[in-house]
Amino acid sequence: xxxxVVLFPLAPAQAHVQRGGATGFTTGFYxxxxxxxxxxxxVAVGVWGVQLGRPAIWLLPVTFPVIMSIGGFLGLIGCPxxxxxVGIGLSALLLGLMVAAEARPPLWVAILMVGIFGLYHGHAHxxxxxxxxxxxxxxxxxxxxxxxxHGVGITLGLVHRWKTGTIVLRIAGMVIALGxxxxxxxxxx
Amino acid sequence: xxxxxRPKSRLRRLxxxxxxxxxxxxxxxxxxxxxxxxxxxxxxxxxxxxxxWIMVAGLGLLAGLNGAAAGRxxxxxxxxxxxxxxxxGHLIHLPLPLLIPGVxxxxxxxxxxxxxxxxxxxxxxxxxxxxxxxxxLNGVPPGxxxxxxxxxxxxxxxxxxxxxxxxxLAVNVEGWRRIVVRVAGSWMAAIGILLxxxxxxxx
Numbered sequence: 038x039x040x041x042v043v044l045f046p047l048a049p050a051q052a053h054v055q056r057g058g059a060t061g062f063t064t065g066f067y068x069x070x071x072x073x074x075x076x077x078x079x080v081a082v083g084v085w086g087v088q089l090g091r092p093a094i095w096l097l098p099v100t101f102p103v104i105m106s107i108g109g110f111l112g113l114i115g116c117p118x119x120x121x122x123v124g125i126g127l128s129a130l131l132l133g134l135m136v137a138a139e140a141r142p143p144l145w146v147a148i149l150m151v152g153i154f155g156l157y158h159g160h161a162h163x164x165x166x167x168x169x170x171x172x173x174x175x176x177x178x179x180x181x182x183x184x185x186x187h188g189v190g191i192t193l194g195l196v197h198r199w200k201t202g203t204i205v206l207r208i209a210g211m212v213i214a215l216g217x218x219x220x221x222x223x224x225x226x
Numbered sequence: 227x228x229x230x231x232r233p234k235s236r237l238r239r240l241x242x243x244x245x246x247x248x249x250x251x252x253x254x255x256x257x258x259x260x261x262x263x264x265x266x267x268x269x270x271x272x273x274x275x276x277x278x279w280i281m282v283a284g285l286g287l288l289a290g291l292n293g294a295a296a297g298r299x300x301x302x303x304x305x306x307x308x309x310x311x312x313x314x315g316h317l318i319h320l321p322l323p324l325l326i327p328g329v330x331x332x333x334x335x336x337x338x339x340x341x342x343x344x345x346x347x348x349x350x351x352x353x354x355x356x357x358x359x360x361x362x363l364n365g366v367p368p369g370x371x372x373x374x375x376x377x378x379x380x381x382x383x384x385x386x387x388x389x390x391x392x393x394x395l396a397v398n399v400e401g402w403r404r405i406v407v408r409v410a411g412s413w414m415a416a417i418g419i420l421l422x423x424x425x426x427x428x429x
Contacts, residue, residue: 095405099339099412106416113423163423172424173277173417180416184409 061171065178068162069186074125074220075158077213079183081132082151083190084206087197088139089147096144097151098187102180104152105159109179112163121164122224124157129217136210139203268380271364272388277327277421278360282385284334284414285356286392287407289349290399291338296346297393300353304389305382307357312378314358315365322363324425330356331418338411341404357385 069075079101086097111118118124132154134140135147142150162179193209196202272278282304289300334356337344344352364381365374396407 095409099409102416103339103412103419106419110419110423113420113427115427163420172428173421176417176420176424177276177280179420180413184413 061174062178065175066182068165068179069182073216074129075161076186077129077216078125078132078154078158079186080190080193081129081136081210081213083187083192084136084194084209085132085147085190086187087191087194088136088206089141089144093144093147094191096148098184098191100148100151101155101158101187102183104155105162105183106176106180108156108159108161109163109166109176110159111156112160113166118157118160121157121161123221124154125161126217126219126221126224128154128157130214130221131217133210133212133214133217137207137214138210139207264374264376265380265383268377268382269384270380271377272381272384277331278364279384279388280414280417281327281330281334281356281360282388283392284331284338284411285353286389286394287338287396287411288334288342288344289353289389290393290396291341291404291407292344292346292349294397296344296349297397299346299350301386301390301393303350304353304357305386307354308361308364308385309378309382311358311361311363312365312381313361313375315362316374316378317365322359324429325422326359326363328418328422328425330360331421332415333418335411335414335416335418339408339415340411341408 069079082097082101086094089097108118131150135150166175194206197206285300285304286297289297333352337352361378361382365378399407
């Protein structure tokens, strides 16, 4: 009762769209969670990093947000990137396949792959960003959410230490690849 | 006098927590007057400007990663440069490019992510340059407010504290803790890149 009474006055009472730091952060934080194509790819990056072990476990999740922000930058300034939606679908497809096959390419190949896909994801976000938001707060939320999604992937990937977990991850990779195939097919229609 | 008595039961503590979280109103970062005087206005301004305190925290991490000596040197050089830059901005009133906060975040975050063994002199040089520029940017707007030097002093004090916390966190860290610090740096760099995009888009 006390919590309910205290929380009640906190409900938004304004009928108009809010502007400012708080809304920018929440909008930015929500954005990477808003589409399964983004979620699958980002979680796959974390899982693949765990499968590859050190230093990929942290290099891949570091590469993705940084290159993604470069893609976001390009989208924000209006620089076009052809085939963005196909690229995003392919990212989930190929990263899912990498997880399913437990592929171990050279580290630079993995980083390059993740970087290219990050560029597509970032560009899509950059072009979709709503006008009149607080850019800084939005960016903070956006980058943090991306990092959280990688964290989810890394956490899920920790089952890799067990034999059953290895199999589960490979099955999860196949599911991600199937999702990616669907999104690629839909983007190409 | 005890203004904030500690609630005893768990339920009351939760209610108190939600109440305190719900209290802060939306706040603008610029030219906010707290009513407590220019020093506290400066402190508030700094704390409500994430582009500034994130950069300062990143600089603290960079200084800490480069060892205790670099941390100590940056700890005192940065607030001094900040104050000097603020004073210069207050006197000159010449606007600088709006891209500076984004570039500063990118540089500091990139250096942290790269775990650059820069040494004390380079860290101090980065601290002085960025401190002066950020201080300058702070010094220009408060020109219209009375007590601007005191506001700059307040902001410098907060910069000192944030930098000390960042450096203290990062000094002598090894293993996965060092990786966490580097990941934080990469996030700062990413935020800086996006901030640059926003700035260009708005202009």
